[in-house]
């Protein structure tokens with residue numbers, strides 16, 4: 001079984017530090033997701049694990065072996081490239097079995113595995129095509145097939161589903177996850193899509209500007225985000241972050257005339273509440289004004305305003321609330337989060353939360 | 357479509373909706389008038405001489421006391437019986453076999469080398485390309501110096517090992533090979549540029565993907581790089597073949613076809629027949645044969661190889 005241990009890995013190009021002292025462990029058979037906005041260093045981290053980039057500092061271990069100095073071929077990995085990296089002159093079938101041919105897997109065995117993988121990624125009808133004759137999504141599936149067929153203990157994937165339509169993406173997500181668990185692969189999966197991260201991961205590493213912002217399980221990262229950045233990145237629509245102002249009996253949301261939401265000083269702190277944790281009530285609560293509402297089918301996202309601060313509320317069904325309607329918002333104290341306004345760090349030592 | 361656009365342009369915006377017949381004819385006329393200067397030059401200097409050559413090849417060479425007369429295939433007949441012609445054909449074939457594969461292989465090798473991440477590759481690229489930008493005469497003179505008996509570079513080096521001087525260009529067995537070496541040296545740098553350009557079109561992630569699959573660099577070259585370079589190879593090959601039949605300047609400067617016609621190539625033979633012996637009719641017949649061979653080779657290469665090449 002192949003555990004991946006990344007310790008203090010750093011990559012700098014001249015003065016630009018793309019990956020800055022990143023450390024994490026992907027346990028054997030685990031699916032670890034590298035998540036983050038564009039340009040945060042996800043691909044670079046993956047390429048460092050693959051050995052396609054030389055680390056400026058730090059080490060990579062795969063299966064208990066220090067591979068930092070080893071070439072990619074000696075690391076026993078499979079990889080899906082963000083750009084697919086398909087061989088344009090080879091057919092789909094030849095592309096998929098390329099690695100097997102390199103390793104001189106017998107032809108019968110090759111054909112058998114090709115058959116299975118082609119079924120899996122839905123390319124059985126297209127095996128004789130060239131990459132140029134495929135759609136973007138089909139090309140991506142060829143790349144996926146080429147990685148899967150290797151049955152390597154470690155598989156690295158760089159946004160393998162970014163070009164698929166919503167439905168196919170959902171299917172492939174489940175397929176990849178099932179396959180990874182069945183084969184017991186250790187997988188490092190790069191994405192900027194938090195839904196993908198939440199649905200697939202055993203462990204999520206959220207990167208920001210080359211550093212680890214938060215590393216935790218999906219449950220943990222959703223329930224207790226370590227920073228306000230994490231809080232906004234995970235979940236759609238993102239968590240509402242509201243400035244606080246000291247008032248009678250503690251701190252209230254700035255510019256609201258509502259009740260205290262915090263039992264103590266709240267200056268220089270941000271109150272975080274997820275849209276799905278806000279409820280529209282008939283009595284009590286904090287008063288807000290509807291700005292717009294967006295009907296999504298199963299639920300409605302209502303944009304509201306408290307003073308100059310905007311926030312969104314998610315409610316089940318179709319909420320018909322016109323612009324300018326006043327609403328009362330409530331939430332449970334355990335659903336509220338507190339962050340430092342300047343550093344963005346989660347405050348666990350702050351005053352107790354109050355339900356409005 | 358294009359002519360309609362012209363029509364609108366010429367007839368002006370008011371007549372745009374209904375382009376009249378005369379306006380359309382005007383547009384065609386404009387197109388032809390614009391092409392005329394180039395077409396005229398091409399006809400004057402390329403097509404007319406080519407047709408003229410075919411025509412003249414059926415006529416005898418005019419002499420002071422005897423005008424040119426129609427002789428049918430007589431010129432071709434004497435070609436078949438001319439031992440120097442056959443010598444030139446043989447020489448040219450040896451020249452092709454000696455220069456084409458060697459210069460292409462060398463070009464590819466140099467291109468792959470300078471495409472890698474090596475120190476001072478800019479310098480290396482320039483160095484490889486230098487032979488191409490040197491004037492033919494300069495190239496020939498440099499190599500003449502190398503080949504000079506006793507004092508030349510090669511003989512000086514041989515001298516260090518106690519070997520006697522040797523007349524490289526003056527010996528039947530070596531003269532043609534001396535020309536071959538010079539040509540390979542000159543052509544390889546030129547072809548390298550095309551290979552280098554093509555290599556840089558190949559995305560680097562292909563080699564990364566192959567590296568992860570564990571392929572060796574040679575395997576990758578064989579399965580991926582070389583097939584992707586096939587369009588370039590075809591282009592270079594056609595050029596190499598044409599160049600080897602067009603070779604005349606090095607022959608003129610270095611050996612003048614000698615010794616004993618050992619380095620007489622087809623075009624040099626034509627040049628001698630036409631401008632030294634002034635046998636214009638026979639030279640025309642030789643030229644027609646050369647052109648036919650070149651056309652055939654080019655067509656053959658395009659049709660035979662084209663089908664097996666992946667174009668992006």
Ligand SMILES: Nc1ncnc2c1ncn2[C@@H]1O[C@H](COP(=O)(O)OP(=O)(O)OP(=O)(O)O)[C@@H](O)[C@H]1O
Nearest residue numbers: 013016018036037038039040041042043044045192
């Ligand atoms: N070869 C390079 N030379 C210099 N800088 C680079 C190089 N490759 C990447 N970078 C920089 O490193 C940073 C991280 O790049 P990386 O490709 O890892 O981002 P990413 O998280 O994968 O983004 P995306 O989601 O857009 O793919 C970027 O700021 C990028 O500009």
Ligand SMILES: [Mg+2]
Nearest residue numbers: 042043044082
């Ligand atoms: Mg990337």
